[in-house]
Amino acid sequence: MTSSPAHVLTDDELDLLELALGGAVPRLPFAEGPVTLTDTENTPLAEVGDDGSVSPVKPIAAALGPQWDERLRVPARDVSADVAPGTTAVWLAEAPTAEDVAAVARAAETGELLLLVPASRHTAPGTVGAAGLTRAALALAAETGNPRVVVVPYPHGSAARAGGASSGGPTAPADMAPAPSDIATAYGAERLLVPADERSPEARAALAALPDAHARAVAALYPAASAREVERAAAAGHSRGTVVFFTGLSGSGKSTVARALAAELDDDGLETTLLDGDAVRHHLSKGLGFDRESRETNVERIGYVASLVAKHGGIAVAAPIAPFAASRAKVRALAEATGARFLLVHISTPLEVCEARDRKGLYAKARAGEIPDFTGISSPYETPDDADLTIDTSEVSVEDAVTRVRAAI
Known part of the structure; x- marks a missing residue:
């Protein structure tokens, strides 16, 4: 690690970083070095040098869903090494229609195919997301001679540039969105077929x-x-809103379970808003400290935003540490006052496990006195006695944890 300034990555920038680390793009258009790139939990993921070179620091966190299958989400440099000369890449930015399937089948008769699934970390409401596109691509492969399917991390804002005109949602700057033809080349293909462009x-x-x-x-x-x-x-006639509120120590796994839950709910077409603790700190509660009053203010702000989401029939998934019972009770009251369901999930992973998992070295700094008011070390964590669900992620997998939460809501 260097002392270079930090840049917190957006979802689109995370996709671009993953592409760069896999050899699909030569440089990052949003980062001029030297700079440290972090996720919203402030975990350093990569360093950008003065010359624009990108070096990995820690692995990018994966989530649940077929789009995260390591057999499908393979770096460009590894895929290109195995692709046969003359291969055509098929860009599947939308669920294929019957016409699209026929077009791909015709292409398969003339040479090798590589099915590329542009997978964003964000799903626009009313569209098929990365998980659904991946399942559709696997089914298409089975119908067309089983060409290789590869999931490509791809900025959501650029989806409309090739076959994704109905994707909606925010748009990434044009210079941040690599052209699908360039991506196809990086993955070893010589030609590109965009089925959506061939529709009648x-x-x-x-x-x-x-x-x-x-x-x-x-x-x-x-x-x-x-x-x-x-x-x-x-x-x-929208459905009743829901607030799923995770609480637990730093490193307990609450953010991982929350992200996986939100991704599954999104994949089911449910309006889901994820309010992760570190991301909220960066935006909604920027400037607050970590004394008790600031912590309670932060949690109550999260609760207020979550209650607004639920009031209008959405699902809010929040994952702060939320160490104090009083602020958690206020959040519950805010949600229930709107008529929403409220589920308090205590991620009860033991302190020693959380310390062993610590990717950012925060516990070591707290024990050395470098971080004051650190929950579990120099600031108390009030264990919930009103949790609707308690999960220890040292004993329960992320998949099983998500299943338990979904069953509870």
């Missing part, structure tokens, strides 16, 4: 009409006055 006018029109299909069906079944009331009722 009839297929494009049918896809464009899908969002209004329900309204058209209602209009055909009801007279105008009744149709308006049916549409009004459907618009108002």
